[in-house]
């Protein structure tokens with residue numbers, strides 16, 4: 001995603017650069033990472049912000065609510081880390097609904113766009129983690145490529161979501177740095 005006006009209003013983590021010259025957007029950073037979150041009661045947002053703080057020293061990181069995301073602005077030079085919960089009966093959380101509707105309506109060509117997926121859910125519900133899966137299916141249907149494992153946090157379990165997302169993200173980033181094999 002570029003920097004359209006509607007995203008300037010969203011939370012943005014600006015990292016310290018090793019160089020004072022910021023004209024080169026990617027200078028001094030290993031990767032450009034957009035962390036997108038879809039939430040209803042705030043957990044995914046907290047996780048996204050913690051992740052941004054952890055990754056911010058090494059990478060250019062932005063945190064964007066899916067509700068504010070521009071579906072026509074996905075960039076091939078960014079890695080998208082998507083954190084999305086599930087609500088209702090296996091439905092998307094509120095903040096992800098307008099995003100999903102806009103993708104269906106605008107049908108953006110997401111070929112070349114790379115993303116990783118982490119779903120928040122609760123296994124005591126029948127449709128465990130379905131919200132993240134819905135976003136995953138939608139992005140793949142429009143040509144985007146998922147990298148790394150599909151991470152999950154189960155609110156019925158004992159693990160802290162932040163611990164799981166931290167190890168998930170480091171695995172994803174490790175994989176995303178590897179050269180893509182050519183046929």
Ligand SMILES: Cc1cc2nc3c(=O)[nH]c(=O)nc-3n(C[C@H](O)[C@H](O)[C@H](O)COP(=O)(O)O)c2cc1C
Nearest residue numbers: 039040041042043044085086090121122125128129
């Ligand atoms: C009313 C309600 C419905 C939920 N429905 C589901 C569900 O169908 N499947 C699931 O895996 N989790 C479900 N959950 C669990 C949430 O996904 C989980 O608590 C998550 O951490 C919430 O993240 P959020 O605060 O970012 O929305 C539900 C939670 C609530 C409160």
